[in-house]
Amino acid sequence: xxxxxxxxxxxxxxxxxxxxxxxxxxxxxxxxxxxxxxxxxxxxxxxxxxxxxxxxxxxxxxxxxxxxxxxxxxxxxxxxxxxxxxxxxxxxxxxxxxxxxxxxxxxxxxxxxxxxxxxxxxxxxxxxxxxxxxxxxxxxxxxxxxxxxxxxxxxxxxxxxxxxxxxxxxxxxxxxxxxxxxxxxxxxxxxxxxxxxxxxxxxxxxxxxxxxxxxxxxxxxxxxxxxxxxxxxxxxxxxxxxxxxxxxxxxxxxxxxxxxxxxxxxxxxxxxxxxxxxxxxxxxxxxxxxxxxxxxxxxxxxxxxxxxxxxxxxxxxxxxxxxxxxxxxxxxxxxxxxxxxxxxxxxxxxxxxxxxxxxxxxxxxxxxxxxxxxxxxxxxxxxxxxxxxxxxxxxxxxxxxxxxxxxxxxxxxxxxxxxxxxxxxxxxxxxxxxxxxxxxxxxxxxxxxxxxxxxxxxxxxxxxxxxxxxxxxxxxxxxxxxxxxxx
Amino acid sequence: xxxxxxxxxxxxxxxxxxxxxxxxxxxxxxxxxxxxxxxxxxxxxxxxxxxxxxxxxxxxxxxxxxxxxxxxxxxxxxxxxxxxxxxxxxxxxxxxxxxxxxxxxxxxxxxxxxxxxxxxxxxxxxxxxxxxxxxxxxxxxxxxxxxxxxxxxxxxxxxxxxxxxxx
Numbered sequence: 001x002x003x004x005x006x007x008x009x010x011x012x013x014x015x016x017x018x019x020x021x022x023x024x025x026x027x028x029x030x031x032x033x034x035x036x037x038x039x040x041x042x043x044x045x046x047x048x049x050x051x052x053x054x055x056x057x058x059x060x061x062x063x064x065x066x067x068x069x070x071x072x073x074x075x076x077x078x079x080x081x082x083x084x085x086x087x088x089x090x091x092x093x094x095x096x097x098x099x100x101x102x103x104x105x106x107x108x109x110x111x112x113x114x115x116x117x118x119x120x121x122x123x124x125x126x127x128x129x130x131x132x133x134x135x136x137x138x139x140x141x142x143x144x145x146x147x148x149x150x151x152x153x154x155x156x157x158x159x160x161x162x163x164x165x166x167x168x169x170x171x172x173x174x175x176x177x178x179x180x181x182x183x184x185x186x187x188x189x190x191x192x193x194x195x196x197x198x199x200x201x202x203x204x205x206x207x208x209x210x211x212x213x214x215x216x217x218x219x220x221x222x223x224x225x226x227x228x229x230x231x232x233x234x235x236x237x238x239x240x241x242x243x244x245x246x247x248x249x250x251x252x253x254x255x256x257x258x259x260x261x262x263x264x265x266x267x268x269x270x271x272x273x274x275x276x277x278x279x280x281x282x283x284x285x286x287x288x289x290x291x292x293x294x295x296x297x298x299x300x301x302x303x304x305x306x307x308x309x310x311x312x313x314x315x316x317x318x319x320x321x322x323x324x325x326x327x328x329x330x331x332x333x334x335x336x337x338x339x340x341x342x343x344x345x346x347x348x349x350x351x352x353x354x355x356x357x358x359x360x361x362x363x364x365x366x367x368x369x370x371x372x373x374x375x376x377x378x379x380x381x382x383x384x385x386x387x388x389x390x391x392x393x394x395x396x397x398x399x400x401x402x403x404x405x406x407x408x409x410x411x412x413x414x415x416x417x418x419x420x421x422x423x424x425x426x427x428x429x430x431x432x433x434x435x436x437x438x439x440x441x442x443x444x445x446x447x448x449x450x451x452x453x454x455x456x457x458x459x460x461x462x463x464x465x466x467x468x469x470x471x472x473x474x475x476x477x478x479x480x481x482x483x484x485x486x487x
Numbered sequence: 488x489x490x491x492x493x494x495x496x497x498x499x500x501x502x503x504x505x506x507x508x509x510x511x512x513x514x515x516x517x518x519x520x521x522x523x524x525x526x527x528x529x530x531x532x533x534x535x536x537x538x539x540x541x542x543x544x545x546x547x548x549x550x551x552x553x554x555x556x557x558x559x560x561x562x563x564x565x566x567x568x569x570x571x572x573x574x575x576x577x578x579x580x581x582x583x584x585x586x587x588x589x590x591x592x593x594x595x596x597x598x599x600x601x602x603x604x605x606x607x608x609x610x611x612x613x614x615x616x617x618x619x620x621x622x623x624x625x626x627x628x629x630x631x632x633x634x635x636x637x638x639x640x641x642x643x644x645x646x647x648x649x650x651x652x653x654x
Contacts, residue, residue: 050565052576055558112569114562253582253594 021141022151024200025134026158031193032097032130033159037166038173038186039104039123040263044256045179046111046120053247053370059114060367063121067360070125071132071353087202089137096130098194104187108180128356136349140203149332153274156325160271167264217414217436218339219351222398223287226391227334228351230290232358233387234327237297238320239362240380242266245304245313247366248373258310262317269318273325280326281333289330291391293323298384305377338410411441415482418475427471428463434478435459441482451481519563520637521605522556525615525629526568528640532617532625533598545597546572547583551614551650552604573597583618592620601650611638616651624651 048056085091100123107119134155142151166189170182218224249259280289300319304312335348369376414437422430438452455477462470526546533546546568550556556564556576565574577583583599584591593599603614611633616626626648632641 047562047565050573050575051558051561052555052578054578055555055561055576059558112562112566114559251578251582253577253584255595 021143021201022138022147024196025138025141025151026155027196028093028097028193028200029134029155029158030162031189031196032100033162034166034169035097035100035104035186035189035193036127036159037163037168037263037267038170038182038189039100040163041167041170041174041260042108042111042179042182042186043120044260047113047116048120049250049256049259050112053251056117057367057370059117061364063117064360064364064367067121067125067128068357070129071357089133089140090197090200090202092133093130093137093200094194094197096126096133097190097197100126100130101187101190101194104183104190108183108187111179111183128359132349132352132356135352137200137203139348141200148336149329152332153277153329156270156328157274160267160274160321163267164264164271167260167267217417218410219348221338221410221413223334223338226287226394226398227290227331228354230287230294230387230391231327231331232355233384234290234293234297234324235355235358236362236365237294237301237380237384238324239359239364240366240376241297241301241316241320241362243363243366244371244373244376244380245316247370248308249310249313252308252373254310258313261314265314265317266321269321269323270325271321272318273322273329276322277326277329281329286330286333286337287391287395289333290327291388291395293327293330294384294388294391296323296326298381298388301377301384302381305374305381308373308377411437411482414440415479418478422475427468427475428466431459431463431471431474431478434475434482437482438478455481515557515559515563517638518557518560518605519567521611521613521631522560522564522602523567524631524638524640525602525613526564526600528629528643529600529615529617529627530572534619543571543573545593545595546574547593547597547599548574548576549580549583549599549601549650550576551601551616556602588620590620590622593618599651603650610641614646614649616648618651624648626650 103119103122103126107116107123110116110119135152138151138155139148142148166186169185173182173185245262246259249262277289280292284292296319300312300316304316339348366376371379414433418430418433418437421433435452435456438455442452455474458470459474459478461467462474526548533544548556548564555578561576568574575583577599580599583593583597585594599618601616601618606612611631613629613631614626615629616624618624626646627643628646629640630642630644631638
């Protein structure tokens with residue numbers, strides 16, 4: 001079982017740049033985001049703005065759907081393989097950034113051909129792969145688990161600043177050359193990001209993983225489930241808004257530089273969010289941060305629906321960045337406190353994957369529906385308010401239940417699972433889950449290792465001998481141990 | 488199950504995204520060359536204002552065909568005039584018009600060209616219209632002939648505007 005410091009849930013604001021491994025990741029993030037800024041700017045002069053949206057829509061739909069492919073098809077099979085190899089995640093990170101460099105070089109000559117669509121979406125896919133790998137890798141690079149939220153926040157800050165820097169560099173390049181050269185500059189940034197990724201220390205993710213039972217119990221806890229649904233709502237709304245507003249700006253004849261400004265507004269909103277989030281955290285709990293982010297998006301979507309204009313579109317884009325940043329901070333906080341083991345395990349990569357799929361789903365809905373500006377945003381507003389409202393009600397209910405039951409620990413939840421499994425007649429499996437509960441209880445308090453060792457041995461003997469009496473006895477003792485620890 | 492659903496959805500999208508059989512490469516080339524010949528001839532009438540001297544003048548194109556100009560043809564036309572005009576196909580006319588002015592001129596000092604479907608009777612004909620603002624609309628019927636290296640305008644006749652007069 002993993003040796004992880006577990007007791008504290010503090011989110012310190014002390015400097016973590018001294019953490020050399022995380023600091024190396026900041027460089028990868030910076031180069032990656034500079035590349036992102038350059039890539040986004042180059043698209044403003046692409047075929048996308050020359051051809052009619054209706055004619056291009058089937059292709060956009062196709063490639064958006066294909067964007068899901070790596071996650072739907074490859075993640076379940078390739079993910080575990082990567083986990084098993086030391087340095088696997090570092091390699092994926094380097095390949096995703098390096099791959100973007102290669103695609104960008106090729107795309108530089110294809111901005112006015114139909115190859116724009118597959119190549120641009122290849123870059124989007126690689127960006128998603130990068131995000132999933134990076135978020136899954138961060139916990140392994142942070143020495144102290146308490147720094148996780150702060151490191152994530154700073155990564156977002158580095159990303160936002162670098163993205164704007166990339167955009168400004170791109171504007172400079174455009175003064176002397178065409179957008180193909182902007183993309184080539186992006187390829188240079190991506191290449192440097194890939195080199196920086198190779199300098200990350202190799203991490204064997206399995207060293208950090210808890211047992212699958214522990215991971216699963218944590219990931220299916222009510223707090224994590226609620227936070228995941230809320231975060232997926234934010235990501236889905238982000239994908240929807242990006243494509244819906246992009247199409248609306250195009251069809252309302254707005255200049256392409258305005259669309260580049262929309263991307264810049266998202267970055268600025270995200271950057272502001274990294275400063276606003278700690279302030280919000282002091283006043284609201286983590287789940288409320290996610291609910292508030294949904295409400296913020298709903299508010300700006302409603303305002304933009306009432307009057308679709310360049311100014312409201314830019315404000316909505318900034319809200320997207322801000323809400324994404326604040327919600328992410330709340331989400332990371334929930335994971336850090338309620339799923340500390342799973343946060344380092346492969347179950348977390350699965351969760352990140354689902355969030356990316358939510359983004360693509362939102363984008364697909366925007367392209368498929370192609371609703372008028374006010375209608376699309378009005379429907380989005382209703383959806384966001386409904387989600388935020390249901391989250392608010394559920395959160396209040398959960399708080400009430402917790403107040404009645406006392407602390408909801410992982411060990412107690414595992415114990416409940418063990419008892420449910422035993423009630424279904426699978427005693428051997430029940431003993432194994434109860435042992436995981438005892439492990440979790442000991443990790444929370446760090447005092448009962450010898451007692452658990454003895455119980456584990458007896459539990460294994462009982463299951464090997466298929467001795468129901470001994471299994472029942474071990475279950476009773478494990479129950480006593482876990483409830484003692486909880487009290 | 489999830490994978491099967493995914494494949495089914497992608498297969499449907501591939502079928503939707505791929506060009507239909509009657510839009511072969513030859514037909515795409517022919518349509519492109521016909522429309523390119525019309526736009527080139529029409530360009531003598533363009534009164535584009537260079538609001539941004541560092542950029543090519545914008546020529547918005549609206550199709551009078553309900554099915555629109557096929558995507559491949561749009562791409563080829565964009566490439567055909569790459570260093571001369573910034574060709575932009577629009578789904579709705581408002582995309583090209585500046586509604587801050589009463590006479591609804593074309594945005595960015597450009598022009599709006601309307602292209603009717605190709606008529607293949609005894610001759611190959613295309614009706615094209617030119618919109619500069621509400622008071623400045625012209626229309627022609629172009630007659631085209633095949634040449635070794637493509638198509639050329641053989642004749643053009645002024646006709647009443649139908650596409651842009653609908654506004």
